[in-house]
Amino acid sequence: MSSITTEDLERAWVGLGERVDRAGDTAAPAFLTRLTLLLAAELGDTERFLALADKALAAGRDADN
Numbered sequence: 001m002s003s004i005t006t007e008d009l010e011r012a013w014v015g016l017g018e019r020v021d022r023a024g025d026t027a028a029p030a031f032l033t034r035l036t037l038l039l040a041a042e043l044g045d046t047e048r049f050l051a052l053a054d055k056a057l058a059a060g061r062d063a064d065n
Contacts, residue, residue: 004012023031040049 020028020031040046043049
C-alpha cells in the first residue's frame, strides 16, 4: 500500500469528481472505464488490480448496508 495522505486522497476524490462532471452523464462510464484501464496498466499487476476491484466492490456493498 502506498503512503498517500488523507489530504492527497481528498484531492484525488475532488479532482476525479470534477473530471467525471466534465465528461458528462452519458460519457462518465466510458471515461471511468478508460481511467481504470490506464491505472491498471500503470500498476502493472493484473492480480493486484483485480483484488483491488474486488475490494472496491465489497466497500460499495458495505456502504449500501
